[in-house]
Amino acid sequence: MRKRIWNHIYQEIGLWSLAARPGILVLVLVILIRMVGGMQSLEWMFLDTMLRLRPAEKLDERVVIVGIDEKDIEWVKQYPVPDGKIAELLTKLETYKPLAIGLDIFKNVPVEPGGEQLAKVWRENTNIISIEKILPPAQIPPPRSLPPEQIGFVDLFNDADSKNRRYLLYTTNPNNDKEDKYSLALQLVTRYFKKKGMELETGKNDPNTIMIQGTELHRITPNFGGYVDINHGDGGLSILINYRNNYQPFHVLSLRDILNQKNQNVYAKLLGDRIVLVGNRNLSGGDIFYTSALPTLELKGQIYGVDYHAHVISQILSTVIDGRPMLHSWGDMGEYTWIVIWGFLPIIIGRLTQSVWKNLFSVGLAGVCLFSYGYVMLWLWGIWIPVAPSLIVLAVNGVGLSAFAFYQHDKFLRSQINERQNTIQHTFTVIHNGPLQTLAYGLKHMRAKDVPYEQLLGQFEKLDREIREIGEFLKLETLTPEESLRLGSGLIIELNRPLHDLLYEVYSSTLERNDFEYFKTLKVKIRNFDPIDDKYLSREQKRKICLFLEEALCNVGKHAQGVKCVQATGVYGASQYKLCVKDNGSGIQSKLENKGTKHSKLLARQLGGEFRRESLSPRGTVCELSWKPTKEF
Template sequence: MRRRIWNRIYQEFGLWSLAAPPGILVLVLVILIRMVGGMQSWEWMFLDTMLRLRPREKLDERVVIVGIDEKDIEWVKQYPVPDGKIAELLTKLETYKPLAIGLDIFKNVPVEPGGAQLAKVWQQNTNIISIEKILPPKEIYSVRSLPPEQIGFVDLLNDADSKNRRYLLYTTNPKNYRQDKYSLALQLVNRYLKSKNLELETGKNDPNTIMIQGIELPRITDNFGGYVGINDRGGGLSILMSFRNSHQPFTVVSLRDILNDKNENVYTKLLRDRIVLVGNRNLSVGDIFYTSALPTLELKGQIYGVDYHAHVISQILSTVIDGRPMLHSWGDMEEYTWIVIWGFLPIIIGRFTQSVWRNLLSVGLAGVCLFSYSDVMLWLWGIWIPVAPIFLILAVNGVGLSAFTFYQHDQFLRSQINERQNTIQRTFTLIHNGPLQTLAYGLKHIRAKDVPDQQLLGQFEKLDREIREIGEFLKLETLTKQEILRLGSGLILELNRPLHDLLYEVYSSTLERKDFENFKNLKVKTRNFDPIDDKYLTMEHKREICLFMEEALCNVGKHAEGAKRVQATGIYSENQYNLCVKDNGSGIQSNLENKGTKHSKLLARQLRGEFRRESLSSGGTICELSWRPKKGF
């Protein structure tokens, strides 16, 4: 029954109707996994990959880095670089008239030789920004004598994979909640914008962000792009990093070159009205951060802290002045709508392709289109759209559906073959138990010439009817929704009835047949079939058990010469059912194994039971099938 229903569904709707429910379940599971943050690392990986694949960008001349490298330390012959040397560097830089200088080196207690000189430089040049660290676990505060507008914090937040993708622009002052703290990058950007008569304003659409010249900086919220429940420890405003994708994003000069007055005319042009960042670019300091968003780095997968701040400054200025988009994302509703649309795509593809290889090719092409579209969206408009959950859905539903298609198509073909074989076997059984018996009866009496021709004519007319009835039955069986069985007597049984009722019907209908002469001599006919819990028997098992009973009774009618008694019983005892047909005829005359015997043995193996057909010592033949009714057939 289940096989026929499955085949009908397959033929009418194809595999799509079977694959759609698990495909939808996969979609729901992926969405739930994403909602609890289970896909963040994958989404970060795809974001970094798409950032690396953006077109190369030109050098940003507005930002210049003075990097203190290993050779500078060897040249100074002291580490850390003393305050006096830093003061000398800053004084020299001021002669080139930069707009602002960010000193990305901690100098919070200027008491060493040269400390007073450094403090004086700070006091005389208000465009120099010092740094501090304000977030746990380790706070480092700047010189107390400096005003707030000359201090910027440099705390960088890392993600769970230890990589840095965010930048905290400002946050509440841990010591004074009425006064915000500005980052080093924001302090320097503010100085640059003021020189252009531009001010930092409060956002209109989002009051919690900054607006510059009508452009709001997209801030990272709790659920932003691939982030779920993100918690910036300092609160405030964080932005997503959009690194400048270039082999040389900024001009970098060394401390020794500035102090040695090398290329002074070049530096005058290079540094005038620029933002200058002074910081360590050597491994000994450990001011190193991690990113996979840049294709070319001096340190593979690592970036110096001073370079990181330079990228933030360049990112904001490029957005406000050059129109370069900052990274932002859709809202939750748009993102999950996007995921659902793509989630149904492999199911729809499976509906129209109905082929393993075409399905795989279509899903692969869809994956390429998805990544290309997402990359273009990020490059041209700065929109970070979900990619990882959709790739997972495409992989599971696309590849999984293809495997499912291949498997189910194979199962369908096997089912069709089995169905045909079963139809052939059932047809043979019908012919064997019906028309063949009638034909054998007629041929026997033709040879013996012991009955009138009119009686023989009646037999062959009956044979004609039986053959026609078998044809009609087979036609009906292909159309009916019920499981039925046609006996050789012409009786049609509904197999959804209890087994013991079916056995009564088979017994009564078979013994009423007039084409078996041995039935005419029977004086005693007994039958008793115990009820049995047949929930573990399939319709096919019940069909075959009924055919076994018919075959056993027909053998009595054909071969049990001299039989006066026949007994048919079905006894359920000790968790075993014994179905038995016994007569007191002449016994088995041949040791050859016919098709009926072979089929009975096959049925016994399917039921995990036993079959025997043998002569009795007291005379007669017993035909018995026994099995244990239990789950697992």
């Protein structure tokens, strides 16, 4: 029992070592492609898709957008909107007492009339933040009259697919490496939290990030999630944007709404104690960014710049105050361990199912579970796991290489088992037609006590020689590729010869055996075997046909008491070949079906033919095997 278990274990190890190699090769290839950045676009696409499929979130009332749209431009009758109107807008907004105002419009060059009026508004209201662009190649300076505390940069990074997923919170001043520069979003949330009594601190787990009220903002590292060796500014801090998933994530007002002084009570409630962003929400301004992470956009795949900053501000506020998850990842070790697990899973599935349809169903179900798990992890905990490479290695290994390799190798093992079973069956047949016949003859006369002792001794010495000859034959058969057949008489014939020649050999060799007493009473021996085209017969089938003839003749010598005539013929006619042995002996004495009869019926089914064995009138027995030699099996 223990040996059988160990043999099974060794067989499984051998199977895995052969069949799992293609799957492991695919897994290594997928990992290498990911490590050099070949899967970034696919992983970004899956990230956007899962973000887009999240349930709708409620509107964030802490952020309000005042957008200058096309109707505002028509109302003002000037573009860009002059500084005087911007100053008037900011002054009106200040009356509603917002915590901070972000002006997302470049004001490095005055737009008259009203330049001095706008400068005065800036000087009198320190909670207003203006913007600049600091990173090459196109740098845009801030208004000259503003101190650094009232300036935030709006430089953004595009991914290789032109989508905007990252936001730079702060970075080193490219013109002065001893000075840090802060983004518009970070300047505004800093003022918001200070008014609420919260200070920005250095992270504890990650000293390179910001911590607010014990919550650290997860920064983008060079190999963050699906990114590979990503650049996020020298000494800078970038975060992955977790867009607020809503058709209207923020309250949006227009310039003319504020300046027309309508609904004052409503605006006081809407704008008081809020972060207000003022910017262009028109196509003329060209302040457009791209994303696929939002399902309902006014401009398909596009988002206004002021909305972009609003999403980042809302994300930070929601993370610190509401506990909304911020997007982060497992890190390299966790991600590649995950990919390896999903690379080996389809190999295991292929080994267990070993069926094309079962394998397809199992791999498809596993793929749905993988995507669902990645979606839930992103939605509930904000964890971006490597879904795309895991799905690829699952699909390739599950549907393709591993299942095919296991199927082919298992097919090979099954063929080996069948070959072993055929060898065992053939060995039994050789023993049955040789030594067992000799043993039966000896036992019969021992019981009857009708032969001398010396004659019985000779029979058992013959039995000893036959058994030894069978052992030598089996050794020879395992060492040589030549297909051969050993008859009970000890004669070895080559199976690559024509079938009718083999039948003549079997007939002559069997009837010359002197260990069957009823062969001695034969007076007439008739044999005739028509030649046929045996190209559709395998050597194994030819072997079984020869053994059938030998078995039928041995039965005559063993059971046909009083036999005088035996006739063995192979006749081809009416597209059918009939191999028949007739005798005029005592006929069938027992209706029990022995092993020889069972084997003959099995052979007939394999050949697509028929077998019959019955008594003749008035005396004799017929044993016949028929099949169509033109049929391919």
